[in-house]
Amino acid sequence: MTKKRQILVVGNNTNGCTPKHEKIAYEVGAEIAKSDSVLITGGLGGVMSAASHGAHDENGLTVGIIPQK
Secondary structure (H helix, E strand, O other), X not given: OOOOXXXXXXXXXXXXXXXXXXXXXXXHHHHHXXXXXXXXXXXXXXXXXXXXXXXXXXXXXXXXXXXXX
């Protein structure tokens, strides 16, 4: 069984995330999916959400790790 490369993307959540950051993160997520890698994010909004959407739109596999208090 071949293991897939896992790439972590972490960044600003919805506070402090500009539309420019979201666009870049979306494109990064899409490229990660195209490379047949697994996208791992912090699971919150902003950069992490945009990257996940980009990967999802390219039929990629995403894993979100939601922090708990």
